Amino acid sequence: MRMDPAEDRRHSKRQNHHINMLGFVADSEYEIPRRCPCGGRLINEVGGKEDYDTLHGKRFFTCKNYEADGLHYRQPWVTGVQEELERLTKRVEEAEQVMMGVSNLTKQIETLEEKVQILNEQVYDLTVQVHTLEKVCFD
Numbered sequence: 784m785r786m787d788p789a790e791d792r793r794h795s796k797r798q799n800h801h802i803n804m805l806g807f808v809a810d811s812e813y814e815i816p817r818r819c820p821c822g823g824r825l826i827n828e829v830g831g832k833e834d835y836d837t838l839h840g841k842r843f844f845t846c847k848n849y850e851a852d853g854l855h856y857r858q859p860w861v862t863g864v865q866e867e868l869e870r871l872t873k874r875v876e877e878a879e880q881v882m883m884g885v886s887n888l889t890k891q892i893e894t895l896e897e898k899v900q901i902l903n904e905q906v907y908d909l910t911v912q913v914h915t916l917e918k919v920c921f922d
Contacts, residue, residue: 804854819846819856827860 804820819825828845842860849855 801854819848821846821848821855823848823855825856828857 817825823846825844826847828843830841830843843857844860844863845857846855849857
Protein backbone atom coordinates (compact mmCIF):
# COMPACT_ATOMS: atom_id res chain seq x y z
CA MET A 784 0.00 0.00 0.00
CA ARG A 785 1.46 3.34 -1.09
CA MET A 786 1.00 6.65 0.66
CA ASP A 787 -0.57 9.50 -1.26
CA PRO A 788 2.30 11.81 -2.49
CA ALA A 789 0.41 14.94 -1.40
CA GLU A 790 -0.18 13.50 2.08
CA ASP A 791 3.48 12.43 2.20
CA ARG A 792 4.56 16.04 1.46
CA ARG A 793 2.19 17.43 4.12
CA HIS A 794 3.52 14.93 6.65
CA SER A 795 7.11 15.83 5.74
CA LYS A 796 6.33 19.56 6.08
CA ARG A 797 4.75 18.98 9.51
CA GLN A 798 7.83 17.04 10.62
CA ASN A 799 10.17 19.77 9.35
CA HIS A 800 8.08 22.44 11.08
CA HIS A 801 8.16 20.46 14.33
CA ILE A 802 11.94 19.98 14.14
CA ASN A 803 12.46 23.67 13.32
CA MET A 804 10.28 24.72 16.26
CA LEU A 805 12.27 22.50 18.64
CA GLY A 806 15.44 24.22 17.41
CA PHE A 807 13.87 27.68 17.80
CA VAL A 808 12.85 26.91 21.37
CA ALA A 809 16.33 25.59 22.22
CA ASP A 810 18.00 28.62 20.61
CA SER A 811 15.72 31.07 22.40
CA GLU A 812 16.53 29.90 25.89
CA TYR A 813 19.07 32.64 26.57
CA GLU A 814 18.52 35.94 28.39
CA ILE A 815 15.05 37.22 29.24
CA PRO A 816 12.75 36.02 26.48
CA ARG A 817 10.58 38.52 24.58
CA ARG A 818 8.25 36.13 22.74
CA CYS A 819 7.82 32.40 22.39
CA PRO A 820 9.07 30.93 19.10
CA CYS A 821 5.41 30.05 18.36
CA GLY A 822 4.68 33.80 18.41
CA GLY A 823 2.79 33.61 21.68
CA ARG A 824 3.01 36.27 24.37
CA LEU A 825 5.04 35.38 27.47
CA ILE A 826 3.58 35.64 30.92
CA ASN A 827 5.28 35.68 34.30
CA GLU A 828 4.06 32.52 35.97
CA VAL A 829 4.44 31.68 39.64
CA GLY A 830 4.36 27.99 40.48
CA GLY A 831 1.77 27.00 43.05
CA LYS A 832 1.54 24.27 45.64
CA GLU A 833 0.08 21.89 43.06
CA ASP A 834 3.36 21.87 41.09
CA TYR A 835 4.96 18.80 42.61
CA ASP A 836 8.20 19.12 40.63
CA THR A 837 8.95 22.73 41.52
CA LEU A 838 9.26 24.79 44.63
CA HIS A 839 6.22 26.76 45.75
CA GLY A 840 6.52 30.28 44.38
CA LYS A 841 9.12 29.46 41.76
CA ARG A 842 8.75 31.89 38.85
CA PHE A 843 8.85 31.15 35.13
CA PHE A 844 8.72 32.94 31.81
CA THR A 845 5.96 30.91 30.16
CA CYS A 846 4.23 31.07 26.77
CA LYS A 847 0.53 31.81 27.19
CA ASN A 848 -0.09 28.84 24.82
CA TYR A 849 2.22 26.55 26.80
CA GLU A 850 1.90 22.81 26.34
CA ALA A 851 4.53 20.34 27.47
CA ASP A 852 5.30 19.38 23.87
CA GLY A 853 8.72 21.04 23.63
CA LEU A 854 7.43 23.65 21.17
CA HIS A 855 6.61 26.37 23.69
CA TYR A 856 8.71 28.37 26.04
CA ARG A 857 8.92 27.81 29.78
CA GLN A 858 12.12 29.04 31.36
CA PRO A 859 12.84 29.47 35.06
CA TRP A 860 12.76 33.18 35.85
CA VAL A 861 16.07 33.11 37.70
CA THR A 862 17.84 31.61 34.66
CA GLY A 863 16.59 34.33 32.32
CA VAL A 864 17.43 37.10 34.75
CA GLN A 865 20.91 35.68 35.42
CA GLU A 866 21.69 35.44 31.69
CA GLU A 867 20.34 38.96 31.12
CA LEU A 868 22.51 40.24 33.98
CA GLU A 869 25.58 38.56 32.47
CA ARG A 870 24.79 40.09 29.07
CA LEU A 871 24.33 43.56 30.56
CA THR A 872 27.52 43.22 32.63
CA LYS A 873 29.44 42.38 29.47
CA ARG A 874 27.95 45.44 27.73
CA VAL A 875 28.96 47.67 30.66
CA GLU A 876 32.53 46.31 30.53
CA GLU A 877 32.66 46.97 26.79
CA ALA A 878 31.33 50.50 27.34
CA GLU A 879 34.00 51.11 29.99
CA GLN A 880 36.68 50.06 27.50
CA VAL A 881 35.25 52.43 24.89
CA MET A 882 35.17 55.26 27.46
CA MET A 883 38.81 54.63 28.36
CA GLY A 884 39.67 54.64 24.66
CA VAL A 885 37.84 57.95 24.21
CA SER A 886 39.78 59.40 27.14
CA ASN A 887 43.07 58.31 25.56
CA LEU A 888 42.02 59.71 22.18
CA THR A 889 41.08 63.02 23.80
CA LYS A 890 44.59 63.27 25.30
CA GLN A 891 46.14 62.43 21.92
CA ILE A 892 44.00 65.07 20.21
CA GLU A 893 45.07 67.69 22.76
CA THR A 894 48.74 66.76 22.19
CA LEU A 895 48.29 66.98 18.42
CA GLU A 896 46.54 70.35 18.72
CA GLU A 897 49.51 71.66 20.73
CA LYS A 898 51.91 70.37 18.06
CA VAL A 899 49.80 71.95 15.30
CA GLN A 900 49.90 75.27 17.17
CA ILE A 901 53.71 75.06 17.43
CA LEU A 902 53.97 74.22 13.72
CA ASN A 903 51.67 77.13 12.83
CA GLU A 904 53.92 79.47 14.79
CA GLN A 905 56.99 78.06 13.01
CA VAL A 906 55.31 78.50 9.60
CA TYR A 907 54.45 82.08 10.50
CA ASP A 908 58.06 82.77 11.57
CA LEU A 909 59.35 81.22 8.31
CA THR A 910 56.87 83.28 6.28
CA VAL A 911 58.12 86.45 7.98
CA GLN A 912 61.73 85.42 7.30
CA VAL A 913 60.97 84.71 3.62
CA HIS A 914 59.23 88.07 3.29
CA THR A 915 62.21 89.81 4.92
CA LEU A 916 64.66 88.00 2.62
CA GLU A 917 62.60 88.91 -0.44
CA LYS A 918 62.74 92.58 0.57
CA VAL A 919 66.52 92.42 1.00
CA CYS A 920 67.14 90.51 -2.23
CA PHE A 921 64.81 92.48 -4.47
CA ASP A 922 65.41 95.96 -3.13
